[in-house]
Amino acid sequence: MKIWDLEKDFDSFLSFAVGGREAKRQNIRSVVEGVKDRLLEKGEESLVEFSMKWDGWPKPYDLKLTEEEIATEASRVSKKDRSILQGMIRNVRAFHRQQGGRKRTYKRDGLVVREEFVPVEKALVYVPGGTAPYPSSLVMGVVPAQLAGVSKVVVTTPARHGKISPYILAAAELLSIKDVYRIGGAQAIYAFSYGIGGIPRVDMIVGPGNAYVEEAKRDVYGRVGIDMLAGPTELIILCTEPFSPKATAWDLFSQTEHDEMATVGLFSKSKEHLYDTLRAIEKHMASNTRRDIIEKALKQNSYFVFYRDVANAIKAINLIAPEHMELIGDEKVETEILYPGIIYLGPNTPVAMGDYYIGTNHVLPTGGAGRFTAGLSVDRFMKRKAVVKIDKGFLNKFGDKAIRLSEIEGLFAHGESIKVRKELANET
Numbered sequence: 001m002k003i004w005d006l007e008k009d010f011d012s013f014l015s016f017a018v019g020g021r022e023a024k025r026q027n028i029r030s031v032v033e034g035v036k037d038r039l040l041e042k043g044e045e046s047l048v049e050f051s052m053k054w055d056g057w058p059k060p061y062d063l064k065l066t067e068e069e070i071a072t073e074a075s076r077v078s079k080k081d082r083s084i085l086q087g088m089i090r091n092v093r094a095f096h097r098q099q100g101g102r103k104r105t106y107k108r109d110g111l112v113v114r115e116e117f118v119p120v121e122k123a124l125v126y127v128p129g130g131t132a133p134y135p136s137s138l139v140m141g142v143v144p145a146q147l148a149g150v151s152k153v154v155v156t157t158p159a160r161h162g163k164i165s166p167y168i169l170a171a172a173e174l175l176s177i178k179d180v181y182r183i184g185g186a187q188a189i190y191a192f193s194y195g196i197g198g199i200p201r202v203d204m205i206v207g208p209g210n211a212y213v214e215e216a217k218r219d220v221y222g223r224v225g226i227d228m229l230a231g232p233t234e235l236i237i238l239c240t241e242p243f244s245p246k247a248t249a250w251d252l253f254s255q256t257e258h259d260e261m262a263t264v265g266l267f268s269k270s271k272e273h274l275y276d277t278l279r280a281i282e283k284h285m286a287s288n289t290r291r292d293i294i295e296k297a298l299k300q301n302s303y304f305v306f307y308r309d310v311a312n313a314i315k316a317i318n319l320i321a322p323e324h325m326e327l328i329g330d331e332k333v334e335t336e337i338l339y340p341g342i343i344y345l346g347p348n349t350p351v352a353m354g355d356y357y358i359g360t361n362h363v364l365p366t367g368g369a370g371r372f373t374a375g376l377s378v379d380r381f382m383k384r385k386a387v388v389k390i391d392k393g394f395l396n397k398f399g400d401k402a403i404r405l406s407e408i409e410g411l412f413a414h415g416e417s418i419k420v421r422k423e424l425a426n427e428t
Helices: 006-042 044-054 067-074 079-096 135-148 166-174 185-194 211-220 245-256 271-287 291-301 310-320 331-336 351-356 392-408 412-425
Strands: 003-005 104-108 111-119 122-126 152-156 204-206 234-239 263-268 303-306 324-328 342-345 382-390
Touching: 003 006, 003 271, 006 044, 006 185, 006 211, 006 263, 006 303, 006 310, 044 185, 067 166, 079 135, 079 166, 122 135, 122 185, 135 152, 135 166, 152 185, 185 204, 185 211, 234 245, 234 310, 245 263, 245 271, 245 291, 245 351, 263 271, 263 291, 263 310, 271 291, 271 303, 310 331, 324 331, 324 351, 331 342, 342 351, 392 412
Parallel strands: 003 303, 122 152, 122 204, 234 263, 234 324, 263 303, 324 342
Antiparallel strands: 104 111, 111 382
16 A cells, blocks of 8 residues: 655545545446436336346345334344444434424514424335345444434334345334335335435435445435435545554454445554555454455545644645544644544553444545535424514515515516505505
8 A cells, every 4th residue: 555645645644535536436326327317217127127237136035124023033133132223322312302493583673583493204214234234234324313203213224135124124123113125225215315205205315325226316316315425435544643554444444344435544654564564464354354354445535644844734634524533642633623523532441442333433534525514413304494474664664675676686576566565564
């Protein structure tokens, strides 16, 4: 793996780290458009065709699981593991419980504006599962939706060979989710956005996925709401002082094992630390059960960066805006780091703990979206509702000013609307 010299290669490094995203996106977009066209043409039957082709279904299955199927598969999970899942649910619920918008009322002479927050009616939680089961992602999506008061929460996940992991179904059962579908990929996003066949159309789609899921979410935004663009995982580790090469290597492994399109980076002001970590990667690689995926991600998408001035490292990281970031060393510089989806501080806070048991949400923006949005929360399932009332006095005081603005903008009917209301108000 190349070691970049940040001060010498800043622009070319940023071009590699940021510019490569769009090139990959163009290739993915054409594939996703083909899936959409096929789905809109053939309808629900194409969902089964895609699943047989890409998820290895040996035969057609019903797309929605029955409650009996959910209960039967969930019962295969041991009491100990169910308890661990329940503990994760408790932690996520405890952290998210204080989220959500607050009502407020704004008043001035003759004007009352009331703002409140109402939940969306129907939400889909997409749970990735193409190469590994993710009951944790189900929890991260469902818990804030339920806390927000969403009326109907639906779950969908890829079903390898037609089967869904018992752990995903146990998590669904623990959260009283009864609507579970075995559909994955971009086709799932389109199916629930358009309401294909017997698939319900939803108002909001949340959850991480691969690059194809991310691109489909980008495409359907506006037809439905989305949480964010949450594609292949990203991690940058910033060390302001040398840290255990073994621990650093395993943190990098923990994110690259998700997806061969995952991206990880290590910034260090010690070349020796960078080389020691590379040696640790080589030493411990063989221990990984998902070695092929990790090796591809490290080779294709990842980077080691030597820097002299931490201000330059922070500038680069703010421009990249990675999904996850670990800061090890001088924690005071954290105040200058603005745009990662989440920042884990210190030697005792590996990103993997955040993935599972801290309680913070692991559905986070990727692809630089952290520069303008944040991770999944209760707020994302709610919309602001505004109710406005003015009285005759306010209309008389400001009506003529509003009419003049309508004349400036050339919108005659706006002005006439206000004039008529003033005349009616002053008749009595």
